[in-house]
Amino acid sequence: MGVIEDVFEEDVDAEISLEEFTDAVESKVEQMGGLADEETAAMLVAHELDDQDVDCVADVEPGMDDVTFLAKVTSVGELRTFERDEEDREDGKVLNVEVADESGHVTITMWDRMAEDAVERLEPGDVLDVAGRPKDGYNGLEVSVDDIDPDPEGDVNVEIVDEYRVEDLTMGASDVTLVGELLDTDAVRTFDRDDGSEGRVANLAVGDETGRVRVTLWDERAPRAEELTPGETVEIVDGYVRERDGDLELHVGSRGAVEVVDETVDYEPDTTDIGALELEDTVDIAGGVIETSEKRTFDRDDGSEGQVRNVRLKDDTGEIRVALWGDKADLDIDLADEIACTDVEIQEGWQDDLEASAGWQSTVTVLGDTTPDTDDGDQDGLSAFGDDTDTTDADEAAVAEATTGGAVAATAETDAGGDTTETGETETEFTGTVVQAGSPVVLDDGTETKRVETDASLRLGEEVTVRGPETDGTIDADDVF
Numbered sequence: 001m002g003v004i005e006d007v008f009e010e011d012v013d014a015e016i017s018l019e020e021f022t023d024a025v026e027s028k029v030e031q032m033g034g035l036a037d038e039e040t041a042a043m044l045v046a047h048e049l050d051d052q053d054v055d056c057v058a059d060v061e062p063g064m065d066d067v068t069f070l071a072k073v074t075s076v077g078e079l080r081t082f083e084r085d086e087e088d089r090e091d092g093k094v095l096n097v098e099v100a101d102e103s104g105h106v107t108i109t110m111w112d113r114m115a116e117d118a119v120e121r122l123e124p125g126d127v128l129d130v131a132g133r134p135k136d137g138y139n140g141l142e143v144s145v146d147d148i149d150p151d152p153e154g155d156v157n158v159e160i161v162d163e164y165r166v167e168d169l170t171m172g173a174s175d176v177t178l179v180g181e182l183l184d185t186d187a188v189r190t191f192d193r194d195d196g197s198e199g200r201v202a203n204l205a206v207g208d209e210t211g212r213v214r215v216t217l218w219d220e221r222a223p224r225a226e227e228l229t230p231g232e233t234v235e236i237v238d239g240y241v242r243e244r245d246g247d248l249e250l251h252v253g254s255r256g257a258v259e260v261v262d263e264t265v266d267y268e269p270d271t272t273d274i275g276a277l278e279l280e281d282t283v284d285i286a287g288g289v290i291e292t293s294e295k296r297t298f299d300r301d302d303g304s305e306g307q308v309r310n311v312r313l314k315d316d317t318g319e320i321r322v323a324l325w326g327d328k329a330d331l332d333i334d335l336a337d338e339i340a341c342t343d344v345e346i347q348e349g350w351q352d353d354l355e356a357s358a359g360w361q362s363t364v365t366v367l368g369d370t371t372p373d374t375d376d377g378d379q380d381g382l383s384a385f386g387d388d389t390d391t392t393d394a395d396e397a398a399v400a401e402a403t404t405g406g407a408v409a410a411t412a413e414t415d416a417g418g419d420t421t422e423t424g425e426t427e428t429e430f431t432g433t434v435v436q437a438g439s440p441v442v443l444d445d446g447t448e449t450k451r452v453e454t455d456a457s458l459r460l461g462e463e464v465t466v467r468g469p470e471t472d473g474t475i476d477a478d479d480v481f
Contacts, residue, residue, distance in 0.1 A: 069101070093116055200218070202225035345357045
C-alpha cells in the first residue's frame with residue numbers, strides 16, 4: 001500500500017473515495033510546484049477535508065475542528081491593538097465581527113493583516129463564507145477565522161437591527177442595544193470561580209411591547225442592579241445573548257452598561273387566567289391584591305435564614321394565593337395594588353387549593369397603585385382592579401359631600417339608583433368585592449369603592465351585594481346578600 005492510501009485510511013473521515021482523494025493529492029503536488037512530496041500533500045489534503053461544513057450557525061460548537069459556514073455580517077467592531085508577550089514582535093491587531101444566519105448569531109475574530117483589511121472592506125449586510133476554529137471566548141462562542149470569502153450570491157435571510165426589541169433577540173447576538181421597562185431587580189450574589197477568584201452576578205427583568213427578558217449583570221456591572229428602581233425605563237448597551245434552561249437571556253459584561261433613559265415603553269404581560277391554572281404550570285398571572293399577610297422568616301437546612309410573604313390575587317376568572325420568596329417578600333405591595341407575577345410555579349397549596357410560588361426566577365411587578373392621595377392619609381378608598389379613570393358623577397358627589405359636611409346629600413342622587421330620605425341619607429344598593437374586611441368593610445366594583453358598616457362576617461375576595469342608607473360615603477347595610 002502506498003503513502004496516499006495510508007493517509008487515506010488513517011486520517012480521512014470525509015465522504016470521499018480513494019480515487020477522488022488521489023486526484024486531490026496529485027493536484028496539490030502540482031499546485032505546490034514540487035515543494036511537497038506525495039505524503040506531505042496527502043496530509044495537507046486530509047487536513048482540509050477535516051473542515052466541518054456545518055448546516056447553520058447554531059450547529060457551531062466550541063471544541064470542533066475547523067468549520068465552514070455561510071453568514072451575513074450584522075455589525076463590524078473596532079480594530080483593537082494589543083501588545084504581544086514576545087518583546088521582539090510588533091503589536092497585534094484584532095477585529096470582532098458579528099455574523100448571523102436564520103438560526104442565530106456568532107462572533108468571528110480576525111487577526112493582524114486580515115483584521116486591518118476586514119475593517120476597511122466589510123459592512124453590515126455582506127454575506128461571507130467563513131472558515132475557522134470555534135472556541136470559548138471572553139463573551140461566549142467565537143470563531144477564530146482562517147479564511148473568509150465574500151459571497152454576493154449567498155442568500156441569508158437576516159434583518160440588520162440597530163436597536164433590538166425583546167422579540168428580535170436570538171442566540172449568540174452581541175453588541176445588543178435594547179430599551180425596556182425595568183420590571184424587577186435582584187441583589188448582588190457572589191460565587192467562586194474555578195481559578196479561585198470571586199465573581200459577582202445580579203439579575204434584572206426588562207420588558208417591552210414584544211415581551212420580556214432576563215438580564216444578567218456580571219462582576220463590576222452587578223452592583224448596578226441595586227441602583228435601579230422597577231418602573232424606570234432603561235437602555236441595555238452592548239449586551240450579548242446566551243441561553244439558559246431553554247430560555248434566552250441578555251448578559252452585560254465589562255463592555256456593556258445599563259442606563260436610565262427618559263423614554264416611555266408599553267409593557268403588557270401576556271398572562272394566563274387564574275381560573276385556567278393547572279398544577280405544575282409555569283406561567284404569568286396578574287390581578288388585584290385582595291389579601292396580604294405579614295412577612296415570615298425561617299431557617300433553612302444549611303443554617304441560612306429565608307423569608308416569605310403571601311398575597312392573594314384575584315382576576316375576572318378566580319383567585320389564588322401567591323408565595324413571595326426571598327427579596328420579593330420585601331416588596332411594597334398593598335391591598336388594591338394590581339400586580340403581575342411572571343414565571344411562577346403552580347403548586348398544591350393548603351386544603352388542596354392551587355398556590356403560585358414566586359421564587360428567584362420569577363418577576364413581581366406592581367402595575368398600578370390605585371389608592372387615592374388624601375391629606376389625612378385615609379386608605380379606605382381602595383380599588384383592587386382599577387385603572388385611572390375619569391371622575392364619575394358619584395365620585396363628584398362624594399367629594400362634595402365630604403367637603404360640605406353632608407349638606408349636599410339631601411339633593412344628590414347616586415348612580416347606584418338609591419332614593420334620598422328625609423334625613424339626608426341615601427338608600428343605596430351596591431355590589432362589589434371585599435377588598436378590606438373588618439370595620440368598615442370596603443367593597444370595590446372595578447370602578448369605585450364603598451365603605452360598609454355591617455355585622456355580617458365577610459371574607460376578603462368575596463363578592464356581595466349590600467343595601468342600606470348611605471351617609472357621608474358609608475353604607476349602613478340593612479341587607480347583605
